[in-house]
Amino acid sequence: MDFLRPASWEEALAAKAEHPTAVPIAGGTDVMVEINFDHRRPEYLLDLNRIGELSEWEVGADGGTVRLGASVSYTRIMEQLRDRLPGLALAAHTVGSPQIRNRGSVGGNLGAASPAGDAHPALLSAGAEVEVESVRGTRLIPVEEFYTGVKRNALQPDELIRRVHIKTADGPQQFSKVGTRNAMVIAVCAFGLALHPRTRTVKTGIGSAAPTPVRAAVAEDFLNAALDEGGFWDSGKRITPSIAQKFAELCSAACNPIDDVRGSAKYRRHAVGIMARRTLGWAWESYRDGGTSKGEAQCA
Amino acid sequence: MRVTFTVNGREQSADDVWEGESLLYVLRERLGLPGSKNACEQGECGSCTVRLDGLPVCACLVAAGQVEGREVVTVEGLAEHARERAAGCATGACGTGLDEARKWAARPSDGAAGGDLAPIQQAFIDAGAVQCGFCTPGLLVAADELLERNPEPSDADIREALSGNLCRCTGYEKILDAVRLAAARTGEAV
Numbered sequence: 196m197d198f199l200r201p202a203s204w205e206e207a208l209a210a211k212a213e214h215p216t217a218v219p220i221a222g223g224t225d226v227m228v229e230i231n232f233d234h235r236r237p238e239y240l241l242d243l244n245r246i247g248e249l250s251e252w253e254v255g256a257d258g259g260t261v262r263l264g265a266s267v268s269y270t271r272i273m274e275q276l277r278d279r280l281p282g283l284a285l286a287a288h289t290v291g292s293p294q295i296r297n298r299g300s301v302g303g304n305l306g307a308a309s310p311a312g313d314a315h316p317a318l319l320s321a322g323a324e325v326e327v328e329s330v331r332g333t334r335l336i337p338v339e340e341f342y343t344g345v346k347r348n349a350l351q352p353d354e355l356i357r358r359v360h361i362k363t364a365d366g367p368q369q370f371s372k373v374g375t376r377n378a379m380v381i382a383v384c385a386f387g388l389a390l391h392p393r394t395r396t397v398k399t400g401i402g403s404a405a406p407t408p409v410r411a412a413v414a415e416d417f418l419n420a421a422l423d424e425g426g427f428w429d430s431g432k433r434i435t436p437s438i439a440q441k442f443a444e445l446c447s448a449a450c451n452p453i454d455d456v457r458g459s460a461k462y463r464r465h466a467v468g469i470m471a472r473r474t475l476g477w478a479w480e481s482y483r484d485g486g487t488s489k490g491e492a493q494c495a
Numbered sequence: 496m497r498v499t500f501t502v503n504g505r506e507q508s509a510d511d512v513w514e515g516e517s518l519l520y521v522l523r524e525r526l527g528l529p530g531s532k533n534a535c536e537q538g539e540c541g542s543c544t545v546r547l548d549g550l551p552v553c554a555c556l557v558a559a560g561q562v563e564g565r566e567v568v569t570v571e572g573l574a575e576h577a578r579e580r581a582a583g584c585a586t587g588a589c590g591t592g593l594d595e596a597r598k599w600a601a602r603p604s605d606g607a608a609g610g611d612l613a614p615i616q617q618a619f620i621d622a623g624a625v626q627c628g629f630c631t632p633g634l635l636v637a638a639d640e641l642l643e644r645n646p647e648p649s650d651a652d653i654r655e656a657l658s659g660n661l662c663r664c665t666g667y668e669k670i671l672d673a674v675r676l677a678a679a680r681t682g683e684a685v
Contacts, residue, residue: 228538242558294659
């Protein structure tokens, strides 16, 4: 095994081009587990810790996007981005433990592309693009297209994830996750929801209930039409139970889960529906109050 | 490969480090510092918690090569770390040397905080927070960092800060007592 230590982004791209099998390592919270257990013995480890810019975030020129460096830790997302990215901050808070959140990052979640990654539902519901780069050039990939299969993503062998461009919240956002305890759990299933009052749309993200993280597109279409027809965005009135129920059912229907050690397919489908209804209720209440949710955790 | 980094305030080097090796392995097997415990090797248990550039991390999930040039504090250096935090380092001989760290053993003072222990270590003894002791080093490092960041933590703060550390003996209540005790004593001393 060789340990590659690029000191800059350009050096990292050159190293990845020269050694396409190199496994990038930043926080190590996934990669080191695989090495410790001998599940993986990469020929090259490509350490990204020295590249300071990967741990930085900035707001895009128009103010509508956060450009999140791939290695910004979940701890810093919780502390610094709760206002701009409330859904992701909530999701970040459910990752592992303080020790894991100090090292783990959204870039790692995307690189691993596990359907259970906590960041995915938040990225899908907020709206995000993944900026990947190689010596050949840069690509911006809509996050929906980034997940291509179980633990598979759209990265080419010579590409690295540089940043994630996430839409700044223009309304309340929520995140919910089912697990056996509060800390240190891989999601049985998870759900992210974001209201976008500017475009009068609601977006969703489902985690750990399909081969990849997915949006519940049919449920979104139904809800957007129902809210529009009922004049809910203008009146701010409560969403009727029948609309919420139908939305929940359509979110369940968007799942394509499996039975595994963490839960059955039937349970996952059921739980996603419950989380969809509850997160919609919380987010809509916060919209009615006139505020954007600042990402306080709510008990499901 | 050779890895050179700061351990408990002093520069140390480890030779013949395998590229896939963890920081935990380097500390325990190359530098002779077995205080950080090796249990789950997947970041679930927190027994190997150390400070990396100030942040609590699982040493089992940090690749050895990643710590080159960086600062690590282990449980063996915790007492000195706490002393320097409280009183500064005026003598010029800061940190804990490797031999000193290897021989480090808890020498509790009789009831009074201080002595050779960090306040959090003394509080663990006084509160009865140590049973088999395997989780203790990781808990001490995590709890000490909490009190450094937040001298008056709420119970929720304590639970959150220690949520990455598993203990199979105590049921956690005595550990929570110990952190409350250390916080109260530090508050009195100021």
